[in-house]
Amino acid sequence: MRTVHTIAELRARVAAWRQAGERVAFVPTMGNLHRGHIHLVERAREQAPRTVASIFVNPTQFGPNEDFSGYPRTLAEDSCQLEAAGLDLLFAPAVAEMYPRPLEEMTAITVPELSGLLCGASRPTHFRGVATVVGKLFNMVQPDVALFGEKDWQQLMVIRRLVEDLNFPIEIIGVPTVRETDGLAMSSRNGYLTAEERAIAPTLHATLAASAERLRAGERDHQRLAEEAKARLAAAGFRPDYFEIRRARDLQPPAGEQDEDLRILAAAWLGKARLIDNLAV
Numbered sequence: 001m002r003t004v005h006t007i008a009e010l011r012a013r014v015a016a017w018r019q020a021g022e023r024v025a026f027v028p029t030m031g032n033l034h035r036g037h038i039h040l041v042e043r044a045r046e047q048a049p050r051t052v053a054s055i056f057v058n059p060t061q062f063g064p065n066e067d068f069s070g071y072p073r074t075l076a077e078d079s080c081q082l083e084a085a086g087l088d089l090l091f092a093p094a095v096a097e098m099y100p101r102p103l104e105e106m107t108a109i110t111v112p113e114l115s116g117l118l119c120g121a122s123r124p125t126h127f128r129g130v131a132t133v134v135g136k137l138f139n140m141v142q143p144d145v146a147l148f149g150e151k152d153w154q155q156l157m158v159i160r161r162l163v164e165d166l167n168f169p170i171e172i173i174g175v176p177t178v179r180e181t182d183g184l185a186m187s188s189r190n191g192y193l194t195a196e197e198r199a200i201a202p203t204l205h206a207t208l209a210a211s212a213e214r215l216r217a218g219e220r221d222h223q224r225l226a227e228e229a230k231a232r233l234a235a236a237g238f239r240p241d242y243f244e245i246r247r248a249r250d251l252q253p254p255a256g257e258q259d260e261d262l263r264i265l266a267a268a269w270l271g272k273a274r275l276i277d278n279l280a281v
């Protein structure tokens, strides 16, 4: 595995593969890798003979009071894991390489509608930061296919829309969430949990699973279901942000029985960790 830190080195390497007619698969990350990320790389290797991952803690997707400065940076450990997973090329740029001008002077990408819902309601600039950095990374790597975890379902939908609206010739693959044995979705932010909070954390997935089961069994009062789920989370020690039953593709509230492709999405604080998770119904 080779690690590069500049856009020029990245482009030179990928151009050589392209000239040889090789497909390229891409996995963007913010590092502090766990098994979920490694699973993305393994899936990427099934898609193309050449795989690129990025590690970049993107400042523009963090709000002013969020954990940008404290976000774990573990490049040495991450590199070992990626190498063991058979990755070809790691792109690990500095902030100045990605954003050479003051952030407020840089061009940004906004995906309207989807970006303001759910997580976007409490993190108003988050998805603009995600769409901007992913758009830039796509232009730098120019992959044939890019893979994203379904744990960030809203992010996956924002990226699908970005690719559709801006005509990126890139196939987007969503990869099912990798979970701990007790159901907790793997996330870099699980590292913020104390031992006591870690014991409570699987309640988020358990509550989603119980709600999905009730919907499958015919429950139609979504508001009551969501209120009961939030009460269960609060009783367990969470501070629920949202718990919503939405159409999977556009994240709008279902219009009626005809909307069958539903997803339950939740976000809740547990201590200083904001956990998110979702399940298909």
Ligand code: PAF
Binding pocket: 028, 029, 030, 056, 058, 061, 130, 133, 134, 152, 155
């Ligand atoms: O999901 C993430 O880790 C980030 O949001 C992403 C897609 C790498 C953009 O910074």
